[in-house]
Amino acid sequence: xxxxxxxxxxxxxxxxxxxxxxxxxxxxxxxxxxxxxxxxxxxxxxxxxxxxxxxxxxxxxxxxxxxxxxxxxxxxxxxxxxxxxxxxxxxxxxxxxxxxxxxxxxxxxxxxxxxxxxxxxxxxxxxxxxxxxxxxxxxxxxxxxxxxxxxxxxxxxxxxxxxxxxxxxxxxxxxxxxxxxxxxxxxxxxxxxxxxxxxxxxxxxxxxxxxxxxxxxxxxxxxxxxxxxxxxxxxxxxxxxxxxxxxxxxxxxxxxxxxxxxxxxxxxxxxxxxxxxxxxxxxxxxxxxxxxxxxxxxxxxxxxxxxxxxxxxxxxxxxxxxxxxxxxxxxxxxxxxxxxxxxxxxxxxxxxxxxxxxxxxxxxxxxxxxxxxxxxxxxxxxxxxxxxxxxxxxxxxxxxxxxxxxxxxxxxxxxxxxxxxxxxxxxxxxxxxxxxxxxxxxxxxxxxxxxxxxxxxxxxxxxxxxxxxxxxxxxxxxxxxxxxxxxxxxxxxxxx
Numbered sequence: 045x046x047x048x049x050x051x052x053x054x055x056x057x058x059x060x061x062x063x064x065x066x067x068x069x070x071x072x073x074x075x076x077x078x079x080x081x082x083x084x085x086x087x088x089x090x091x092x093x094x095x096x097x098x099x100x101x102x103x104x105x106x107x108x109x110x111x112x113x114x115x116x117x118x119x120x121x122x123x124x125x126x127x128x129x130x131x132x133x134x135x136x137x138x139x140x141x142x143x144x145x146x147x148x149x150x151x152x153x154x155x156x157x158x159x160x161x162x163x164x165x166x167x168x169x170x171x172x173x174x175x176x177x178x179x180x181x182x183x184x185x186x187x188x189x190x191x192x193x194x195x196x197x198x199x200x201x202x203x204x205x206x207x208x209x210x211x212x213x214x215x216x217x218x219x220x221x222x223x224x225x226x227x228x229x230x231x232x233x234x235x236x237x238x239x240x241x242x243x244x245x246x247x248x249x250x251x252x253x254x255x256x257x258x259x260x261x262x263x264x265x266x267x268x269x270x271x272x273x274x275x276x277x278x279x280x281x282x283x284x285x286x287x288x289x290x291x292x293x294x295x296x297x298x299x300x301x302x303x304x305x306x307x308x309x310x311x312x313x314x315x316x317x318x319x320x321x322x323x324x325x326x327x328x329x330x331x332x333x334x335x336x337x338x339x340x341x342x343x344x345x346x347x348x349x350x351x352x353x354x355x356x357x358x359x360x361x362x363x364x365x366x367x368x369x370x371x372x373x374x375x376x377x378x379x380x381x382x383x384x385x386x387x388x389x390x391x392x393x394x395x396x397x398x399x400x401x402x403x404x405x406x407x408x409x410x411x412x413x414x415x416x417x418x419x420x421x422x423x424x425x426x427x428x429x430x431x432x433x434x435x436x437x438x439x440x441x442x443x444x445x446x447x448x449x450x451x452x453x454x455x456x457x458x459x460x461x462x463x464x465x466x467x468x469x470x471x472x473x474x475x476x477x478x479x480x481x482x483x484x485x486x487x488x489x490x491x492x493x494x495x496x497x498x499x500x501x502x503x504x505x506x507x508x509x510x511x512x513x514x515x516x517x518x519x520x521x522x523x524x525x526x527x528x529x530x531x532x533x534x535x536x537x538x539x540x
Contacts, residue, residue, distance in 0.1 A: 051191035054331050062331030062351060063109055069352040069376040074316050075244055076346060077375070085379065087470060088241045089142045091395060093150065094233035094384055096169045102176050102516040105166040106186050111464035114160050117155065122188050124196070125230035127181070129168070131157075138240075139435040139471035143392040143480050146315055152527065158527075170391070172267025172280050172383030172456040173231055173385050175498060175515045179221065179271060182228045192330070196358070197226040199329040200288055206216045210286050214275035228287035231270070232280040233384040237395040238366070238529040240376045245406060246315040248366075250377055253363050254307060254408045255421050257381055258428035258437055259456045260401065263392040263473075263487050265432045266383040266494030269502060269518075272511050277432030277495035280383060281425075284360065295527045298531035301325050304360045310413050316373045322356055344513045346373045362425070379403070381425075382399060386494040386525070393483035393531070396472075397463050398479070404466025415440040428452055432495055433488070456488055486533040494532050498522065504539040 076082060100106040105127030121130045131153055136145040157168045188191050207222040241249050265277035276282055285304045301308065303326060311317055334350040346369035353367065364378040379402075382394050405412070416438075424437040431452075438447040439455050460481055467477045487493055498518060505514035525535045 049192040049195060049330065049332050051194045058331040058333070059143045059328055060331060061235055061527075062328050062355075064370070065333065065351045066323050066328070066355050069347070069349045070316075070319050072347060073319055073349060073352065075098065076367075077314070077316055079373075080347075083240075083243050083374045084375060085240070087138040087145070087242075088135040089138050089240070089395070090238040090376075090390075091133045091146055092121055092201070092236040092238075093131045093133065093170060093391070093408075095129045095131065095157075096171060096174045096233060096384075097129060097166050098169055098174065098176070098519065099167070102166050102179050102519040104174065104177065104186070105164075107166055108188060111157075111161055111166065114163070115157065117153075117156075120157070122190060123230060123233075124193050125181075125227050126186050126188050126228055127174075128233060129157075130290060135238075141473055143396050143472075143476060147388045147392045150391065154349065167523060168311070169519070170233070170235075170385035170387075170526065171498075171522065172265075172494070173270050173283070173387065174231060175269035175272065175502065175518055176512075177231055177271060182223060182231060183225050184227060187227045189200070192340055194328055200226050203327075203329065208287055210283065212270065212275050212279060212282050212286075214273060217273040217275065219273055219275065223287075226288055229284060230356055231287070232267070232284045234280065234380060234440045235382045235391045235394065236380060236382050237256070237379040237398060238376045239399050240351065240374050240401070241315075243315065244330045246319075246356075246375055247311040247313055248406040248409045249402050250315070250363060250365070251310050251320075251413060252405035253379065253398070254310075254375055254418075255409065255416070256401035256405060256454060256459060256462075257362065257379070257398065258421075258435075259422040259452060259459050260379075260394060260398040261381050261383075261425070262428040262432050262435055262452050263484055263493060263495075264382055264454050265429070266385045266390075267300055268495035268499040272515050273531070274499045274502060277493065277499075278381075278383065278429035281362075281381065281429035285340070288360070293373050298388070303358070306362055306425050307418070311404070315365045315367075318361075319352065319356065322359055323352070323523070326355070326359050328355055330354060345369075359395065383494070386497070387520070387529050387534075389480075389483060389529065389531050390494070393480040396467060396477070396480035397459075397484045398464030399470075400466035400472075400477075401489060402466065404462040404467055406466075412440060419473065432493060433491055453488060456484075460485060483531045484533065489534045492533045492535070492537065497532055497535055497537065500537065500539045 068318040097105040104127035116185045119132050136142045208376045210219045270279045362381045366376045420438045427435045435452040436449045437452050
């Protein structure tokens with residue numbers, strides 16, 4: 045979806061040609077991955093950070109294209125809504141101090157963005173959902189004026205045929221409204237982490253990432269407030285799912301797969317299954333054709349497979365398989381469930397924990413999968429998103445005939461050692477492992493995540509001011525803490 049695509053209507057022939065091409069390309073991909081030399085490069089880690097832009101009143105600031113023109117930095121890219129930006133971080137070797145490198149670049153780029161944005165009275169903010177966001181901001185008036193976003197909104201709504209229903213129940217508060225605007229999806233901002241993965245280790249690592257992601261989002265939650273209401277700890281998960289659910293359940297007797305999905309089952313052998321699954325389960329929505337490079341593979345070059353990659357980018361699984369033809373080519377896993385914020389240190393710690401668990405559990409994932417149906421992993425994911433560190437999840441236990449419901453805090457505590465082992469396998473230095481996993485340990489010990497800090501601070505502020513003012517004050521406090529850069533577990537808790 046990062047390509048520049050002109051806004052135009054597509055014909056039936058466009059869809060037919062695009063569909064043929066992605067089916068051809070998924071067959072080519074199978075042969076490309078099978079090459080002995082494929083994916084021989086050193087393992088690297090990368091990330092993308094989606095940011096909010098807010099004005100001096102803690103309201104949204106819809107100036108992303110103006111800001112990009114001022115920045116003149118290709119690492120910053122537009123997002124669906126005018127009040128969002130994306131920062132693409134440089135890939136770093138997994139060995140050594142990768143998370144320190146990510147943290148340094150995050151801080152450097154964020155400070156530069158802040159200095160430039162201040163000139164137009166705008167402040168960047170890394171938070172899963174902006175607490176001051178209002179329903180009027182979730183309209184096509186705020187969609188970024190680029191062809192690919194206009195097409196996406198039009199085509200998803202065309203498939204849906206009626207307004208999307210947003211219905212989210214929190215512990216005490218809820219939201220319930222209908223909208224015809226796909227830009228509600230843009231209310232969610234994330235820290236998307238990429239891990240290059242050897243082709244023979246991909247299936248196990250991907251399955252382990254699916255199994256362990258509930259622990260990562262519970263301890264990393266930072267999306268606790270939507271439209272001024274305290275909802276799920278990771279409200280992004282449910283909002284994202286509902287905001288682009290194009291399916292019409294009454295149209296047919298069978299249930300179409302959602303484009304936002306936890307997945308359809310454990311990966312059996314290879315990454316190729318996920319590409320084939322996406323081609324065969326999801327209709328194209330942006331049938332844009334690019335220069336034909338299907339002959340590249342016959343000439344010994346690695347093909348770009350542009351249409352296949354575009355199609356993969358129009359589905360939104362919480363873990364995504366990605367193919368790249370750079371160098372010897374590689375496969376990577378995109379961890380899409382982690383939220384933006386609260387600080388650079390927090391985000392790098394979340395990345396370390398999620399990657400470490402996936403790699404650390406990969407060698408033993410078969411014994412877990414044999415005792416743990418895929419639907420239980422999906423159940424855990426949504427339970428963790430809703431309740432955060434207070435969640436109970438299903439987890440296999442020794443000498444039990446079925447998974448047992450246990451506090452997620454207990455599993456996170458166990459997974460810290462698994463994550464440490466996984467990072468060690470990637471040759472991450474000991475001090476680096478200790479530094480970032482200790483940030484996770486501290487959150488677990490204090491019970492303070494970005495979500496709990498935002499929710500409890502808002503509840504405290506409501507005692508002395510109206511909700512709108514409380515949300516604005518909350519963001520001022522949050523922004524000040526974010527700029528200071530200390531992990532959220534060290535922030536002052538005014539409610540205690």
